Amino acid sequence: MSERQSLLGTRAAELDAADDLGKLRERFTLPDGVVYLDGNSLGALPAGVPGRVADVVAREWGELLIRSWDESGWWTAPERIGDRIAPLLGAAPGQVVVGDSTSVNLFKAVVGAARLAAPGRGELLVDATTFPTDGYIAQSAARMTGLRVVPVEPAAVPGALGPDTAAVLLNHVDYRTGRLHDLPAITAAARAAGAVTVWDLCHSAGALPVGLDAHGVDLAVGCTYKYLNGGPGSPAYLYIAARHQADFDSPLPGWNSHAEPFAMSPGFVPADGAVRGRVGTPDILSMLALEAALEAWDGVRIEDVRAKSLALTDFFLECVEAYLPAGRVELVTPRAHAERGSQISLRTDDAAAVMRELVARGVVGDFRHPDVLRFGFTPLYVGFADAERAARTLGHVYG
């Protein structure tokens, strides 16, 4: 063991010992011997989920059957779980509803934004570096509402806003680079220009403070299977700011968003509140698995998560620089804390093969086409020794 390695190993142990969030790892079930840095793609399994899911299946479904829609609280789960997520987003109760996929919620949000926008405005500004599905859905929503999509780099949005801007769709953190965009400033600029904002929080919620209410965001969506650990494909959420709820006009008005769903009346009358963002029958097994998963957040402050996240990614970078031969990887993620999400992306030749080799050595990150190694740091269950081992293993791969 080199001296350098020994020093970093010691530092990691000290940092872990001083980490107040370190004990939260006990709230998760992780495979032995693996450093899991892919929680920004699929969060780890919270320890309370298997028991809760077993009870939902065997007792609530198997024994109570149809009675569970009332007696087990199935019917109100989308808004109840929305309120459980809301504090992580900086949202007061009654503004977040859970259900459907992120893509479907994005469609509701972008069409909803187009309909909230001042009449006559024709442009939908869309993050040019966005996750592809956001772009596809934005294009479809624009086509169906008569808007014109204008791709814009997020930093250029303030300069691109104008009297013809109806709405703006942006990612809070870029899925490839890990760059954190300036939600407060961009939202303020959009509001000043009279445009409606839609933020995609997939790569920020649960990793850093979002402050939806404080910053005056209009609409937002996000998934729950990354930093919120809801399980594979767990239902997404939609945030509708209270001030817009009475006018939010969903393109997907299912019976679950009706003011009186069981009246089964032919005319659609939307429910009050975020409930009008619901559509069809909610997916209960996945929904209640998510609810159990959120217990891992009990007593956790998102500000503390953010502080640990930055410390983890700083330390990982330090280890990468110490362990890797110079010039083998290029840092894609910004160094400035204000511009960094909770992942580190490294550009390298032969990234797919490098990631396969890393995974074979027990360090799980992921590969993003064409040349990016992506390492997600999830402060609830990743520690400093994990970061050190990941960088050291990467050094061995380049050995």
Place this chain on the structure above:
Amino acid sequence: MSERQSLLGTRAAELDAADDLGKLRERFTLPDGVVYLDGNSLGALPAGVPGRVADVVAREWGELLIRSWDESGWWTAPERIGDRIAPLLGAAPGQVVVGDSTSVNLFKAVVGAARLAAPGRGELLVDATTFPTDGYIAQSAARMTGLRVVPVEPAAVPGALGPDTAAVLLNHVDYRTGRLHDLPAITAAARAAGAVTVWDLCHSAGALPVGLDAHGVDLAVGCTYKYLNGGPGSPAYLYIAARHQADFDSPLPGWNSHAEPFAMSPGFVPADGAVRGRVGTPDILSMLALEAALEAWDGVRIEDVRAKSLALTDFFLECVEAYLPAGRVELVTPRAHAERGSQISLRTDDAAAVMRELVARGVVGDFRHPDVLRFGFTPLYVGFADAERAARTLGHVYG
């Protein structure tokens, strides 16, 4: 015990003894002492589901984590499970994809139908007796594609078709009355008029033969939590006839429907086949619970299910007539086999209170606003003794 009751009880026992499907009840876990006639709302728990779900949670998610998208077959589950459902719908492989709610799939289907329709046609005929969500979604799809909704009683559809009819949305079985509509004849009439058909199969699939391919249906949707027993809010499906797949233009083009989802390219290129009906990340826990649930259908012919369904509802009606004082209930469901789904609906005064009393006595059906008692017969796990006991208990309530 009256003679009449004794005779019907004996008949029930004989019918159950002669029922080849009777042994399928062992494939389900049902609460003791309950006659469950609400499987047309939430199907019972198939015995294989709890173990499979536990494995998906603990091993596939908890241990394999992100690797399961490939190694556990998560990614291809929507089309694989679609192919598992297809034979129950009379569909050849490659035309059914599972995911999202029925309402969301209906939006895809109605917008898709509008875009498949001959240019210039302006009318969308919609089943005037439809489940409310279908009407709301149809209205939204029409608004966003420039069509005009025309409500029509299903039997009147052939006469309402004309050169301006773009598409027709119908329920195969009416959720309230249990009336079975004539899918072959209406579909043939619509095709002859050059209109695109969209059928909602929620209340027929798994209860009777549908024959989508044989009858030339264009698009169809359905849920999986009723006769298919997928669990509460389990994902729905979308059928896109092979001849339309190349032109099917979804309003919800998520990355899962892209020809190369992991290329993460900014331009949308739809996948071939039913896969283009996918949208976002599929809800894996619910999806794989459904897959396990479908094992209850192994070796079962839908024609045999239909024969038993009709025998059960015939026998239930006979028992109702024998046990109930004359004039207390009015039969809403048609007597003719060709017009009957797999439920019996009875109109009565004070229906909500009657159903509460029935449930208290261990017979679970449901109440549909304002005056309907609904009894669903699911031939995989309901027998003739159940039908007799349900009618007898109803007689006692009126007793």
